[in-house]
Amino acid sequence: MMVKPGEEDLWFLPGPPEEEPDFLPPLPRAEPDERAQVAKWQQAQAAEALHLAQTAARFGALDERLRRGPEGWRHRLALFEASGLSWLSGDRISPDRLGLWQAMRVSAAGDDTAALQRTAWAFRRLSGGPGPGADIAGFLGRHDAPGEDPLSDRIAGWNAIMKTASALHPIVRACFAFHLWRMAGIGPEGDVLEGAVIAARMSAGEGQGGALFAPVLMSGAGGLRGGGEPQERLHRWLQAVDQGVLRAMRHLDQLDQWESDARSRAKSLSGRTPPRLIEVFRSWPLVTAPLAEELSGASRAAVQRNIAWFEAKNLVQEVTGQGRFRVWRASLSGAA
Structure with a gap:
């Protein structure tokens, strides 16, 4: 294309599309296009406001039930959630295998020790302890590797964009964080485990030291897979939360029924x-x-x-x- 005289001095004209900022690492700061992406998630939150309110109420009811229950209830549910994530990531660790490994480091012949260790990491992070906070690398247990792009740079870029999303509802922000995590290139390619755990712990807000049971966000595979516009992704995510809460409540109901039956039969x-x-x-x-x-x-x-x-x-x-x-x-x- 011919350039008219003087056009090279028109510095205020927008550059070609390929020069626009995107989500590729190291994502050093929130650029205008990135802020526009956050605006799309704000619009998605507004469009799903009723569904979000219903989901948050259900989530709060489960959280309150767990606050009144024994600590082991969170361990129970976290075992199921970590096991579910292992199936999504291809490791396929059952709750029993995970529990035995976590409690006694017992594994069956042919078990993949690395897979058990990955899933056990997810269980420990989901069941309690400090949340990711500012030290994402420490939460992940990973650090910069020689010969690779600095992990700290990729995390800094992710944090910069997440700061622009601080006004989103915690459940919506968790959904945004999960999808951004994969684009930022922080976790292993194709793996959902780390990003899902980070998002789960973010779901109840930053200041609570980790939700009593954020992992229900991960219960529905539909919330973790598929593309689409932010509203589509958020809708699937909220459906996954609903399914997870119902499954967790049903499990606690089963525990209550078991206790009642056991006490009745043990009276003798x-x-x-x-x-x-x-x-x-x-x-x-x-x-x-x-x-x-x-x-x-x-x-x-x-x-x-x-x-x-x-x-x-x-x-x-x-x-x-x-x-x-x-x-x-x-x-x-x-x-x-």
């Missing part, structure tokens, strides 16, 4: 050990004899005798299939 037993063991199995997803002994305050013999009775009554189930270092869980009707 004497002593303080049976009701204390019921509380242990209600609270913790996987129980060993030493853990039951510690939490119940009963002797090892009393613990083993009562667990054997529970197992005979189909109230608990042994999950290792071995004679030593055995592990049990409550037998929940219809549990995942």
